[in-house]
Amino acid sequence: MIGRVFNNRYQITERIGIGGMAEVYRAQDNVLGRMVAVKVMLPQYAADQSFTQRFKQEAASAANLQSPYIVNVYDWGQDEGTYYIVMEYVRGSDLKTAINQRGAINQRKVAEIGSQVCQALSVAHGLDIIHRDIKPQNIMVQPDGNVKVMDFGIARAKNSTKEQTSSVLGTAHYISPEQAQGKELTATSDIYSLGIVLYESATGKLPFDGPDAVSVAMKQVQDEPVPPRELNPEIDPSLEAIIMKAMAKNPMERFATAKEMRSALNDYLAGRPVMLGGGFTSAQTQVMSNVPPISPMGDGTAVMPAVGGNQHGTSKSGQSHSYMSDNTAPKNNKKKIAAIVAAVVAVVALIAICAFALGGNGDSKEQIEVPDVTGQTLDEAKSAIQSAGFTVGTVQQQYSDKVESGKVISQDPMGKSKKAKGSSINLTVSQGTQEIEVPDLTGKTADEAKKLLQANGLKFKAGAAEYSDTVDKDLVVRQNVEAGSKVAKDTVVTYYLSLGSEGSSVPNVVGQTRSAATTTLNNAGFYVTYDEQYSDSVAEGVVISQTPESGSKLKADGTVNIVVSKGKESKAVSVPNVVGQSEGAATTTLSNSGFQVTTEYQASTSVSAGNVISQTPSSGSELDPGKTVHLVISTGSGSTGGGSDNSGSGGSSTSGGSGANSTGGGSGTGSNSTN
Template structure:
């Protein structure tokens, strides 16, 4: 498809992004929404292939069910002039395969971050019962900010689909396929976990674990050859991190992580010092289904006699030919009968005692594990002759991370030996990922974040580029996770452009002026003068005057009375300090992070500045003199260029003034030694 071609009257082709086995991908401009998109177009030789068309449609259906920031969004799917196409979110970056090649070796903390984003996307798919089945670095995109996006759900399937086992063909990429997929068995969520383990191996070592001359030789290695050690490649890799690879890529799906979230939680702590001496993960051999314990056999004198006779026919014949003595005394017969009865009773008592012992030995008590570390709880369960069952992770503000919340069956209950005990383990406080909300409606965003549990604060500022009620800036970095119970999110919200008719402020107190200003959304600045007309603390005059019109968010100068002037040897002196506040272009701030960091500004500060997404700077000025305190805002303003400001000071001979300027949440100017003689 040539540059400039307009697909379906809407998508103008800019150029080719790549080629696949069944489709080509182009960069295009959405002429309606004015944004760049990726257009995936089914190749000409597949357009009459019903299976290819079905896979193409399946990819769109699978991806549109998923709502996760790490999954490439599908905007549109259609057919025009026999051409099947998908319109997808455009990710300006490269695939993970190339990213590994360009950036290897990758720091371990970044490895964890990359895998956490991938696991987040796969977990969302699994939550909707969708199995990807073709996870590989080529299907994972990395944008220029290191943000991960997963794509290509063309061969994914629903976990509940009644699909045939692929016995004659292998679906997926051979280097990342699980042993069960290679054998033609049905893929499960744990098949995706195996692929994630291979991807983690490649990020750590820069190569795939198994290679060969043919696909068959690679498949055999996946099924039979033990996973190579990443620590043999790089001994600095923590054992805990290698254990994640080994557990995720276990040959038997039952030996892998039960869920992607479980894998992510384990990987997230793999760099912790507490796991520095962790032993290497090994798959436990299966236990014998029948224990070779001593069995108690029932005993009967009659049975013993019969058995003895059956074993010796000669004795049986001799016994049969012996003459019967019918002349034994009756007393002797009675004594023998009582001995026989006593023997039988004794045997029955022994059997009952043995049954009680066997029954008692077959039961055990579920140990108390709540509050203990997960590894300690597993050891206690095994020591009690029980089996560790499913382990689920649940967020908790009360129970520390990796400690047990509860068990099932409950603690101290009596159960049979070998019973499975499932655990609920704390994953720590619930963390919620926040986004970039600049330009969105504040009320909608506020409600959404408060529903998640955040505390939301608002500051107003006028804006000619954003309508009233839309967010100008935010004081947190997009994409980060926070605990809603402890995090406060602050927004600067546009008041738009509105005219205010000022009322007469004369005679008001400062508090009354502040209350009125907040109500009509204007910014007052205060000065102090001696006055015989107004008592101390009351407004003497204002500028602009009463009944004059100003823009909402504009400034109003207010003079407050000091009371009548008194003679004093330490007379107040008035003077001005002129400063120039530098303007920061937020569009270029993101690209200059490295320069900022070299200048001594923390990465958190730099990233905060770059999240505003606006060409306006919100500036707060604090001033301390005879009439003002540094703890309150003297003046708030919005600038779009370097701006000169005059700061009025009133100081006695013994006083020292101060001022500071805060731009977008960071102090950029300060002077703690302002005196009359120094200016």
């Protein structure tokens, strides 16, 4: 594979990874001069339609997802039977490798990773796309510390129809309980998987493990995880609470959206109370769980529990212990006083927490107005934020058709709101109008072309269909915007479908014999039919004309009709009977019928001299006008005349006789002589 060039553009340079159904290579984009990653389907799956469909689906799903925390998909296609996807080349390593090398990761870094993955999932979920395979192997950590989510290989729209078995795809260590059971998935399934990723990142260990995928999947459904702080006591209770909420067995008990989970993580990173629902913060939940119940008096005044009462609680290990007991209470006054002081401190702490919750963030810092920096350049915004007494938090980039590149689209918190001095202001900065690489539509059906264009943020239009000798009927033969060119989002791309081949040129067979013409047309791939007609100019058996004419386009197995000459048309008439007529009468009859006449003379004892003895051809024969009828004229019984002309005069005589009917008498033996 090394050195191979896909689509005359992507030159493979190095293999950088391999998965269950594909290999990933680093490659050089020879058109744009940049490094890319090319994901190539393994050859054993290329012939399997279900795998190729899933491979195409990965490209179509990921290509429409635009986020700084999602690996961009640039292109995809097929080259000599090999399916490939061209993606953004991300420098760094995957999160799984980092965990394997370092063990537990700094908890603030874990929260930052979780926040960025939540932002990526928010984009996907906003398009009704569920990732289905969130795991640390699919989260790339870049040198700058930011992450990118990749491999939407089994992602699909939640309302698409597909076999039920597809819902259990994924890695067993990270799948949700409903995914392990083959149930319908929602966005909260990705949230569960992300919870496991954060659990593993913060503790260095998986919450559920086993000898095989089935046993791990069963634990996902049935077992509760060990709280992260039991594995790593340094984990902040707020972060632990976020992770455990994300990993709730019941999807309804998890964060409702990735955006909600991201807000909780950002609150933790900013030092704000983390709201987990039910009106309590994670800090309140943590403290209140270790404080004895407070009984109100009739007037509503809170009363401390009796020091001598038998109040029970539960230790971290799950064993019951007493806060204070008559049987075990020390009789030492100093210890009683210490217990009372501890109880009072607990109540004061509780009151302080309640005041914190009711009073907002409890920050004693001055509350000042946040400057509105939307529409400003990043440098201007930073300057304004710092001048107002705030700090610049995260800066994200996002495409925008309305805000000029380099200027602030939005901010969090919003301008004009009141925040503590020194708080962080997060910014989203415009990358300008998104430039989209136009996909190659050649050879695709109309539906495939439409979906591909829409997946890339482009619009479509169908042009007039046209003939093509190279592209099959009903497939795209060309497009008006060249594939690979960069255009703005929502650009209209016109595609043209093929009508199939217009056909081959019909050879010229006019002037050939019928046999030769048939052979020529058959060799060109056509059938032949023929008609016949008379022709005064074309010899019999020769082609007079053809339909279609030579040079016309005709599809293979089409039919060509040829017209073959029958020669000149016959106008023959019946020869009249002139036997027994006088020579003059016979000549007149035949001349009137259009025939020429020749004569000869001979003696006859049965036919009177001067009358016709016989004719050739005989009467009733069919003869063309202008042809000759030959007559034999009787000279009587005494002499034989010979020779003739069309005048019917002259005669011949035998030796010693006289030539009756002759003109100018002759003597001797001059038979067949004409006078």
